[in-house]
Amino acid sequence: MITVKQALAEVLNLVSPLPSETVPLRQASGRTLAAPATARRDQPPFAASAMDGYAVIGLEVEPDAMFKVIGESAAGHGFDGEVKAGQTVRIFTxxxxxKGATRVVIQEDVIRNGDLITLRRNLDENPYIRPAGAxxxxxxxxxxxxxxxxxDIALLASMNIDQVTVTRRPVIALxxxxxxxxxxxxxxxxxxxxxxxxxxxAALVEQHGAEARMLPIARDNRASLEAAFALCEGADMVVTIGGASVGDHxxxxxxxxDLGLxxxxxxxAMRPGKPLMAGKMMGxxxxxxxxxxxxxxxCGHVYLLPAIRAMLGFPPEPRPRLQATLTCDMPANGPREHYMRARVQAGQITPFERQDSALLTVLADANxxxxxxxxxxxxxxxxxxxYIPLG
Amino acid sequence: MITVKQALAEVLNLVSPLPSETVPLRQASGRTLAAPATARRDQPPFAASAMDGYAVIGLEVEPDAMFKVIGESAAGHGFDGEVKAGQTVRIFTxxxxxKGATRVVIQEDVIRNGDLITLRRNLDENPYIRPAGAxxxxxxxxxxxxxxxxxDIALLASMNIDQVTVTRRPVIALxxxxxxxxxxxxxxxxxxxxxxxxxxxAALVEQHGAEARMLPIARDNRASLEAAFALCEGADMVVTIGGASVGDHxxxxxxxxDLGLxxxxxxxAMRPGKPLMAGKMMGxxxxxxxxxxxxxxxCGHVYLLPAIRAMLGFPPEPRPRLQATLTCDMPANGPREHYMRARVQAGQITPFERQDSALLTVLADANxxxxxxxxxxxxxxxxxxxYIPLG
Structure with a gap:
């Protein structure tokens, strides 16, 4: 018997990162970036107001100071002129x-009267300016x-990137x-x-960024299996289910x-899931x-998902483990690494009593x-x- | 100012669970079950062997006992006869x-010679039988x-359920x-x-089971806004972005x-995201x-996702919070609940230094x-x- 770690290393040895493709930004969520995405502009592209208020020369700000409103700067419609001594421009977030202004006085700190504003006594000292490129x-x-x-999608949009280079989804034939x-x-x-x-x-691999190609059920005879394998052409990985043991059947x-595997x-040394076959067939x-x-x-969680991540371009490594606190005592474990169905809540983990590997109800209740x-x-x-999270 | 909790209660008051629809099992992953899914059979449907081995009458099992092999039971092809005293049936997982057999002796505990098997000395005591309906x-x-x-999808399949009643995806007009x-x-x-x-x-709501309807950008004029609102017909929720503050624009x-909101x-009392508008427009x-x-x-995480969950049929409640250990000291907070961008790793949480709400780079690096x-x-x-997880 080999360890889970050794078996996973063998599986990861079989796969390599897939080629990339370009997708519209709208479809890039959940995909894996395959090439650097480069900002096409500064953000903000100009020094901008962080609040609704009045843009002034900062040095002129003091209690009871008065300014003349000479214009307005709104989102999408800046003020073309320059703010000079004693002047201000109404400005929005x-x-x-x-030009000329170095500070925004928030509107709550201002009394406006026609084209004149007077500052209040207790002034917020924040200049409320977002520098260009901040x-x-x-x-x-x-x-x-x-x-x-x-x-990330919001960030890419604000970088003015409308097409994203991502790794092609691995096609997993099941x-x-x-x-x-x-x-x-x-x-x-x-x-x-x-x-x-x-x-x-199929649901699991799709949840993790792959595309499932579900094949017809292959029967326990040579013709049916050969027909099913023929449908694997073009897949990035073939996963067979059943028939991996040493039984006569x-x-x-x-x-x-015979097909070249x-x-x-x-x-x-693993429970559940002792037997595993791995190799390359027709490449x-x-x-x-x-x-x-x-x-x-x-085994899908322990071997297949890391293989998918490696095909997506991530480092070939086991799934990250999280930690939680046991709610009960547990006996010593035997010679096989045991993946026990359990329930985590608020950092506390409780294994289910029944760990028979035939029980899908227990797996479905586990997270x-x-x-x-x-x-x-x-x-x-x-x-x-x-633990490894399910879900 | 009202609390985040009060504001969320107002938002959740606006929504109710949506009708259901039936989808093929293959498309049900990530959807929300809307009606009970009832098993159409027992699983296993019959008492089954848990291992490859030999089915015998349990009382006859003892070291060196011999049995005559009278047939074979394979997956999909059971043995039609009955196992009687001194008899055994080759059986696979x-x-x-x-009929008649009450125990499976694993093949490792057996020496076979033609049609005869002899049990070894140290026998595994597990009967290796999965009862029907276990x-x-x-x-x-x-x-x-x-x-x-x-x-769950695997479990539903094994229950022989090929069509699943799920809540319709909420359509969110953005x-x-x-x-x-x-x-x-x-x-x-x-x-x-x-x-x-x-x-x-759009990416966020789709990640959480809704369908995004992205509208053209509405300009800051009445005609453009009216045209955009007209495109919301049939949506389950309209989300406007911007223009929720009290600014002149x-x-x-x-x-x-004017359209009936x-x-x-x-x-x-929240940072970031102070202003929020909520109501019903044309129902x-x-x-x-x-x-x-x-x-x-x-605000999408704090208000919109709970609203989507409520439309999907879950109880109207805030997003569940997780707990982590601070890696640094933090100052006292002011009068507004602060949602700070942070990074969690292995149960340790570190807020970012820069919390300015204009910084998408910081949000994208946060989880x-x-x-x-x-x-x-x-x-x-x-x-x-x-904390609330992002991602």
């Missing part, structure tokens, strides 16, 4: 500061790799295998169950081998996940995988443990 | 347990409201207003800036008022956000809004604070 300057960059958030499977909505025979792993994994590895077959990275529902989803390292000693309530 | 039973339900995760704005990719005049809030908010409220205009909830880039995004309550006293490094 975000509007360009007129947010960013022309040429400033967002650098890849970067998963673009809604705030192949559920087994004579026992039927699709949801079909009528299963007495010995059959409903294919669920392919649906769950596991044809998947044989057929993939340079294969490694791993037994991993396409392939990952063989166990058919057990919970095992395949857990975390609590990680128990190999041979971890018993641990008490209140101690800190690592 | 997930396959139906044959995961869920026909009639078991997932209950609304529930944001459907990839694990209207940026102001003569100073141009769209990304355009050539701004010397007094102009690029519209960014509408792009950021803020026509938005006037025009919306029953309006409330709030000054909120459509309307929210007027400040035009300042960071303010509008922060959290650290919340300082009204009149909060100074607080030291190592103390716990509340």
């Amino acid at each position: 975000g509007a360009p500061l007129p 947010d960013f300057k022309s040429g400033d960059q967002l650098v890849p790799p970067r998963l673009l958030t809604p705030s 192949m559920a295998t087994g004579d026992e499977l039927v699709m949801p909505g079909e009528n299963p025979g007495p010995d059959q169950i409903i294919a669920s792993n392919n649906f769950g994994l 596991d044809l998947v590895a044989q057929v993939a081998g 340079e294969r490694a077959f791993y037994k991993i 396409i990275p392939m990952l063989g996940l166990p058919g057990n529902p919970v095992s395949s989803m857990v 975390a995988l609590l990680i128990r390292p190999v041979d971890a000693p018993e641990i008490g309530k209140g101690e800190t443990v690592d | 997930g396959a139906p347990l044959p 995961d869920f039973k026909s009639g078991d339900q997932l209950v609304p409201p529930r944001l459907l995760t990839p694990s 209207m940026a207003t102001g003569d100073e704005l141009v769209m990304p990719g355009e050539n701004p005049g010397p007094d102009q800036i690029i519209a960014s809030n509408n792009f950021g908010l 803020d026509l938005v409220a006037q025009v919306a008022g 029953e309006r409330a205009f709030y000054k909120i 459509i909830p309307m929210l007027g956000l400040p035009g300042n880039p960071v303010s509008s995004m922060v 959290a809004l650290l919340i300082r309550p009204v009149d909060a006293p100074e607080i030291g490094k190592g103390e716990t604070v509340d």
